[in-house]
Amino acid sequence: MDETSEDFGPGPDEAVVDEMLATARPRLRRALKRIERPRARVAVIDTAIGRLLIADGPRGLIAVKYLDTSDGAGALEDLRQRFDLEEDPATAARIADEIERFLKGDADAVARRRVDLSLVESEFQRRALKRLRTVPPGSVVTYAALADAIGAPSSQRAIGNTMASNPLPIYVPCHRVIKSDGTIGNYGGGIARKLKLLGAEGFRADRGNRLPGTAVYGHWASRIFCRPACTSVRRASRKRWLIFGDSAHARGAGLRACKICHPA
Amino acid sequence: MEETARLEMPPAFEEAMRRHEREIMRYILRMTRDREDALDLFQETWLRAYRAYPRLDSAAGLRPWLFRIATNLCLNHTRDHARRARVISGEEFEAGGRADRAGTGGSPDGVIDLRAKIGKLPNKQRQALVMRKLGGLDYGEIAAALGCSEEAARAGVYLAMKKIKGAE
Numbered sequence: 001m002d003e004t005s006e007d008f009g010p011g012p013d014e015a016v017v018d019e020m021l022a023t024a025r026p027r028l029r030r031a032l033k034r035i036e037r038p039r040a041r042v043a044v045i046d047t048a049i050g051r052l053l054i055a056d057g058p059r060g061l062i063a064v065k066y067l068d069t070s071d072g073a074g075a076l077e078d079l080r081q082r083f084d085l086e087e088d089p090a091t092a093a094r095i096a097d098e099i100e101r102f103l104k105g106d107a108d109a110v111a112r113r114r115v116d117l118s119l120v121e122s123e124f125q126r127r128a129l130k131r132l133r134t135v136p137p138g139s140v141v142t143y144a145a146l147a148d149a150i151g152a153p154s155s156q157r158a159i160g161n162t163m164a165s166n167p168l169p170i171y172v173p174c175h176r177v178i179k180s181d182g183t184i185g186n187y188g189g190g191i192a193r194k195l196k197l198l199g200a201e202g203f204r205a206d207r208g209n210r211l212p213g214t215a216v217y218g219h220w221a222s223r224i225f226c227r228p229a230c231t232s233v234r235r236a237s238r239k240r241w242l243i244f245g246d247s248a249h250a251r252g253a254g255l256r257a258c259k260i261c262h263p264a
Numbered sequence: 265m266e267e268t269a270r271l272e273m274p275p276a277f278e279e280a281m282r283r284h285e286r287e288i289m290r291y292i293l294r295m296t297r298d299r300e301d302a303l304d305l306f307q308e309t310w311l312r313a314y315r316a317y318p319r320l321d322s323a324a325g326l327r328p329w330l331f332r333i334a335t336n337l338c339l340n341h342t343r344d345h346a347r348r349a350r351v352i353s354g355e356e357f358e359a360g361g362r363a364d365r366a367g368t369g370g371s372p373d374g375v376i377d378l379r380a381k382i383g384k385l386p387n388k389q390r391q392a393l394v395m396r397k398l399g400g401l402d403y404g405e406i407a408a409a410l411g412c413s414e415e416a417a418r419a420g421v422y423l424a425m426k427k428i429k430g431a432e
Binding site: 008011012016017020021023024025027028032035042043044053073076077080081084085086 | 273286294378
């Protein structure tokens, strides 16, 4: 403190300050407990798929943002309104490691992490995102199929919006949703990223970003997969199908081959 | 991981408390010179800070922001208490006239007198003065706390000092 402040009386004794703090701390802690916000750990991580802002809350992961294509500062600001944030390098390292393993082909690496979708306000969107998590790696669904799967068969547009505002890309695999005409469609982090993520799962689009020639159609309910030309595929609505890059991935996801069309 | 970007945000609230609780307590004690009052005001300062914490947008603004909260609470407290004392005793008390309730030991008369004078200052000048002389903030921080320029903060303290000395 500067010398002039002596005019205003001496500063308190440090021993007194210590004593007061000892009394004040537990009292303050009790009071803060009553108005506490949940805590979340945040970090910026660099991965092979770009720089990401991530946030992990008490009930699971709450945010993943591509920092080059979305507003990271805005996202951080929103999170601060609801959570007590702290930067946590340990969480950052764990998640960066998961994503690296995922990009090298270990699809389970991200599937196992708990996600918290409670920040998604619309019930419809939460339902769609939860259902999307059950679409196995190595396969894709169309916007229309996902709409159908959550019991809202004509809301493929709303599904599109839901994917665009997905708070947890990679973890909630919105890259596995494609257009009904068989083209790969758009992606919040850019199409190149969508192709890269799908590629890491063993799904490779052809050169026109369309479904590959080896694609097979798996039925969501019966767990049987068919060639695209199979009569049962033509008979049932296109909306009911999961699309795998090839038979091996369909088998890997626990589906069996159709006995009519005998896919390879 | 040196290439990892740092997040542009204030530290976790716990960390803010760890860093600043001591100087805030010292400041409040100096302002009130009453232990009970200081404990209450300390508690209130941090509770308010916690509620408003999401609205604080930069790490650099943290210290002045905390001092502003503490300053306003202390000055309001002093003002309200002086008013109450006036009503109760029926006599003209000046703001800060409660120095007789010795909290941190007896205070020399000169101090009481000063407090009365501080009570008469315009609000901005009073805030700037106590932050500078009792809180030890630099002019940049005072400017940040009061939302004015550094020159205005400097002028506020200067004018306040001049008034206090001139009124002697």
